[in-house]
Amino acid sequence: MACVARPKAKRTLQEFALIRSLQRRFGQDGSPIIQGIGDDAAVVPSHPHQWLVITTDLLAEHIHFDLRTASFESVGYRAAMANLSDLAAMGATPRYGLVSLAIPKGRTQRDVDQLYRGMRKACRPHGVRLIGGDTSASQKGLFLNVTLIGTTAPGHVLFRRGARIGEGIYVTGTLGDARAGLYLLQESLRTATRQKSRLFPRSHRNVLIGRHLHPTARVREGRWLNRSRFASSAIDLSDGLSGDLRHVCAESNVGALVELDRVPISPSCRAYAESKHIDPVQLALAGGEDYELLFTVASKHQARMERQARNFGFHIARIGTIRPRDHGIRAVFHDGSVRPLPNTSYEHFR
Numbered sequence: 211m212a213c214v215a216r217p218k219a220k221r222t223l224q225e226f227a228l229i230r231s232l233q234r235r236f237g238q239d240g241s242p243i244i245q246g247i248g249d250d251a252a253v254v255p256s257h258p259h260q261w262l263v264i265t266t267d268l269l270a271e272h273i274h275f276d277l278r279t280a281s282f283e284s285v286g287y288r289a290a291m292a293n294l295s296d297l298a299a300m301g302a303t304p305r306y307g308l309v310s311l312a313i314p315k316g317r318t319q320r321d322v323d324q325l326y327r328g329m330r331k332a333c334r335p336h337g338v339r340l341i342g343g344d345t346s347a348s349q350k351g352l353f354l355n356v357t358l359i360g361t362t363a364p365g366h367v368l369f370r371r372g373a374r375i376g377e378g379i380y381v382t383g384t385l386g387d388a389r390a391g392l393y394l395l396q397e398s399l400r401t402a403t404r405q406k407s408r409l410f411p412r413s414h415r416n417v418l419i420g421r422h423l424h425p426t427a428r429v430r431e432g433r434w435l436n437r438s439r440f441a442s443s444a445i446d447l448s449d450g451l452s453g454d455l456r457h458v459c460a461e462s463n464v465g466a467l468v469e470l471d472r473v474p475i476s477p478s479c480r481a482y483a484e485s486k487h488i489d490p491v492q493l494a495l496a497g498g499e500d501y502e503l504l505f506t507v508a509s510k511h512q513a514r515m516e517r518q519a520r521n522f523g524f525h526i527a528r529i530g531t532i533r534p535r536d537h538g539i540r541a542v543f544h545d546g547s548v549r550p551l552p553n554t555s556y557e558h559f560r
C-alpha cells in the first residue's frame with residue numbers, strides 16, 4: 211500500500227521484487243489453497259458452500275501516517291479501510307477482523323480508544339466483528355496491523371489474473387483526490403506556504419482532505435461485479451493507477467492501452483491541479499489510497515454492466531482496453547501521442 215513519506219533507500223530491497231520472490235518460494239505448497247501470495251487477498255476453501263478471503267495491512271507511523279496531520283481516529287479508519295478495499299477488490303463480503311498494535315511511550319488510553327473508534331466507524335456498515343489481535347510496546351512509532359476475513363461463494367472471486375485481450379478497463383469513482391488531500395495537509399505543515407494554501411477554496415480543500423483521511427472502500431461495487439460475473443479481473447487502487455494496472459497486466463499476462471483523457475478527475479482535484487499548474491492525471495497515476503477499484507469487462511457484458519451501474523448509482527468510467535502483452539502498458543496522452551505509461555506509483559524502498 212502507498213505511504214505519506216518515502217523511506218531512505220539504504221538497501222537494494224524492492225517491495226514488489228521481494229513479493230515476487232516470496233510468491234515463487236511459497237506460492238505452490240501443494241495444499242488446497244485457491245489463491246496464495248500475489249493478489250489483493252488470499253483465498254482458501256472453508257466448507258462446500260463457502261470460501262474464505264483473507265487480507266492484512268500494516269500501517270507504520272512516519273511511513274503511512276503522520277500524527278501531526280492525521281488523528282488517531284483517522285489512522286484507525288484508514289487501516290480498516292485499506293483492508294476492506296482489498297476484500298472489495300476480490301468481491302468478498304467482509305466478516306471478521308483482528309487488530310495488532312505496537313504502541314510507543316507517551317500514548318494514552320484515549321489515543322487507543324480513538325484508533326478503535328476509527329476502525330469501528332469503517333467496519334460498522336459492513337457488520338465486521340472484532341475477534342482478536344495482539345498488543346505490544348514499541349521502541350519508536352506506532353504500528354497498526356489489521357487483518358480482515360471475508361467470505362464468498364465457491365468459484366466467485368475476482369482475481370488480478372483474469373484480464374483478457376480486448377476487454378475494457380474500468381475504474382470506479384474519481385482518482386487523484388487522496389493524493390491532492392495529502393499534499394494539502396503536508397503544505398499546511400510548512401509555514402511558508404500556509405498563507406498560499408489558504409487561498410485554495412475551502413470547499414475543495416475539505417473534499418480532498420476528506421478523501422485522504424476518510425476514504426471509502428468500494429465493497430458494494432466489488433460484490434456486485436463479482437456476483438454478476440461482469441468483471442473478469444479486479445484490483446484496488448492503493449498505490450496509484452500506473453502501478454496497480456501493471457499488477458493486473460503482469461498477473462494476466464497482457465498489456466494495456468489507457469486513454470488519459472478518460473481518467474475520471476473530480477472538480478476539486480482539477481481545481482487543486484490548476485492551482486499548482488500540474489496535470490491532475492499525474493495525481494491519479496502516482497497517487498495511491500483513493501481505494502477505488504480497477505476492473506476489466508468483456509465486450510459482451512459492457513452495455514448491461516454500465517446500465518446496472520447507473521441504476522445502482524455506482525460511478526464507473528471506462529479508461530482503456532486490454533492489449534496483447536507485447537504491446538506493453540501504453541497510454542494515449544492529452545496531445546494524442548501513444549507512449550509507454552511511466553510507472554510513478556508508490557513502492558516501498560524505491
Ligand code: ADP
Nearest residue numbers: 211229232246247248249250251252267296448
Ligand atoms: P495490496 O497493496 O493489495 O495490499 P501488496 O502489494 O501489499 O497488496 O501485496 C501483494 C501480495 O503480496 C499479497 O498477496 C500479500 O499478501 C503478499 N505479501 C506482501 N508482503 C508479504 C510478506 N511480507 N510475506 C508474505 N506475503 C506478502
Ligand code: MG
Nearest residue numbers: 250296446448
Ligand atoms: Mg490491494
